[in-house]
Amino acid sequence: MTVPLTLDATQTDLADDVPVYAYIVGKVPDGFYRLDATGLPQPMQLADNAQTAGSFPGAGQLDPAVVAALADNYPQAWADYSIPLARSGPATWIDLSQINTANLPSLGTGSAAFSGRIYISVGVPRLPFTVQSGGYAAPVPYQDGPGAQCLFDWIEFSYDSDGNFNGNTTQVDQFGFTLILDGAPGGSAQGQPMVSRDAFIAQVQALPAPLAGQPLAIPIPAAIAPAYPTGLSWLRAISPKTLTGDPAAYGTAVSGWFDDEISTWYANWQATPLVVHDVATGYYTGVVDPDSGVLNFYAGQYPTLAGWQAAAPPLAFALTGAAPSTVQFASLDVWQCNNALANGDAAQLNVGKNIAAAFNRGVVGYLLDDADCSGAAAGFYPDGGTWNAWAQLTHAVSANGLAYGFPYDDLCNQNPSIQLNGTQSVGVVLGDFYG
Numbered sequence: 516m517t518v519p520l521t522l523d524a525t526q527t528d529l530a531d532d533v534p535v536y537a538y539i540v541g542k543v544p545d546g547f548y549r550l551d552a553t554g555l556p557q558p559m560q561l562a563d564n565a566q567t568a569g570s571f572p573g574a575g576q577l578d579p580a581v582v583a584a585l586a587d588n589y590p591q592a593w594a595d596y597s598i599p600l601a602r603s604g605p606a607t608w609i610d611l612s613q614i615n616t617a618n619l620p621s622l623g624t625g626s627a628a629f630s631g632r633i634y635i636s637v638g639v640p641r642l643p644f645t646v647q648s649g650g651y652a653a654p655v656p657y658q659d660g661p662g663a664q665c666l667f668d669w670i671e672f673s674y675d676s677d678g679n680f681n682g683n684t685t686q687v688d689q690f691g692f693t694l695i696l697d698g699a700p701g702g703s704a705q706g707q708p709m710v711s712r713d714a715f716i717a718q719v720q721a722l723p724a725p726l727a728g729q730p731l732a733i734p735i736p737a738a739i740a741p742a743y744p745t746g747l748s749w750l751r752a753i754s755p756k757t758l759t760g761d762p763a764a765y766g767t768a769v770s771g772w773f774d775d776e777i778s779t780w781y782a783n784w785q786a787t788p789l790v791v792h793d794v795a796t797g798y799y800t801g802v803v804d805p806d807s808g809v810l811n812f813y814a815g816q817y818p819t820l821a822g823w824q825a826a827a828p829p830l831a832f833a834l835t836g837a838a839p840s841t842v843q844f845a846s847l848d849v850w851q852c853n854n855a856l857a858n859g860d861a862a863q864l865n866v867g868k869n870i871a872a873a874f875n876r877g878v879v880g881y882l883l884d885d886a887d888c889s890g891a892a893a894g895f896y897p898d899g900g901t902w903n904a905w906a907q908l909t910h911a912v913s914a915n916g917l918a919y920g921f922p923y924d925d926l927c928n929q930n931p932s933i934q935l936n937g938t939q940s941v942g943v944v945l946g947d948f949y950g
Contacts, residue, residue: 516612518678520554521942522598522635523606528947529637533744534573535945536597537607538642540651541631541673545621547650548629549596554609556618556629559646563594566643572597573639577742584738585640588664591652593643597636600945611941614674628675633682633943635694636667638743656689656757664736666743666750667691670943680941683932685919686909690715691751693946696931699939705931707914711950715912719752722904725768729758731905747948755905756921759850773846773874776901780879781810781843787881788823790816793865794886799831801866808842810834812866818881832863834870849874850903852922872923877902888927892916895929 524535539550540559548556566572569586572595577585600607614629616622622629634654636642642662645652654662668691672682684696684706692712696705708715719731733750735743758765780789781803789801789810798816800823803809814831817823834855836844844855849871851857856867869883877900878891896907906920910929917931924930935941 518611518938519608519940520611520633521606521608521940522600522633523942523944524600524635525603525606527945528949529602529744529945531602533602533637534639535600535602536636536641537600538596538598538634538636538644539609539631540596540634540644540653541629542650543619543621543629544623544627545619547646548619549594549644550598550609550614552598552609554611554613556614559594559644559651561646561648563596563644563646564592566593566595568592571639571641571643573641576639581739581741584736585664585742587659588640588662589643590661591643591645593645593661594651595641596644597641600635611674611680611938612678616676622676624675624677624679628673628679630673631671633670633672634667635669635692635943635945636665637692637945637948638666640665640739640742642667656691656751656753657761664739664750666735666747668694668751670694670696672941674938677936678938680935680938681932682941683919683925683930685931686754686905687919687922687924688757689751689753690719690909692948695944695946696933696942697944698933698935698941700935700937702933702935702941703915705915705917705933706946708912708946709914710912712946712948713748713950715908716749716752718908718912719905722908725772726755726904729769730764731755731758744948754920755850755903756852759847769846769850771846773849773901776874776879777843777846777849781808783881784810786820788817788820790818790882791866791869792816792882792884792886793862793869796862796865799862799866800828801834810843812863814862832859832866834863834867844870850921857922868923868926872921872926874901875903875906875921875923885926891927892929 522537547559574582642654785803791799799812800817801812811833812831813828848854852871856871873879876895909918909920
């Protein structure tokens, strides 16, 4: 049975002559693969890097000055994995059922599923993928680097040996343009916005402190504008996670945004423990050591200091910060959901996820419980609170209120995902650019 993945670029308001491409890349336990125009997995090989550095297909359509200005977009030899998408008539589709154990012997379920991305690019510049001995270099949504001058976005997904598909839209790193994801059986449209592309980017530029005035909107440079659809001003809007990955791009207002909130709660957790309930691994109680200042966690549920002292449970793990601070985790750890909040075994990692999500959403407290989220979304991003304004905006403009505004935004089921068991079809629709 075929499983059509429809890549629909026929409903967008782009002019019919604007090229649109898809690129489907991922990995299974035995290595990295890309899907060809039929959906057949092809192993990534060094020989795929057939496009020389500084060059790209379609350059003949552009003036030499534009070509020269785009050369830095391709700093290394690269592989052209593009699949041209139909702009009118029947939409393009490929057969996902070719992701199977006959074509991918190491394919399985769980961590052995085919895990990857469906990239879409718009305009002449195609996305460069440079195959390396241990994998590949993907395009980046920063101001410079491979593919940074491309107009693109992506869907994250996995597909396993039982024919199950899990996918989501995402603004964790950037917003390039709208991609709407759906599927059968049992899917529902994800990623549908309530505002236009330009309106979203305008709202990004109007975000409150500490993001006010930050370089989150990345313009299309005038020198390369002829390579893109007419009337577009922006390549993308980048997220705080992406912004804080480039220390030269932001100031201390961003890098220290959560510092006071973190210090307040460290003081609170010294007197009253922090109980984290992770549905996967159980309860853990965090107490800040008054001497070292370190937030230590112990297995079990002890909502009072007296109860924890009486039980005297053994230490499970400590959440220590990254250099230069080795005691508290830092604002950048919250923005990035990284370092102390993304390390350790399953229990420590899941506790870190709950803490990072709570700070991003402005709902830090003494009990963080990802097993009981009924009504929780209504309390996220409270007035006057300290939270991630990018994440709040991505949810506010989403038709169903779901978004991926930071890496752990799936906690409490706030992420725009579909889970298809026994997949029959998947659809990705390219949204509008104007209006």
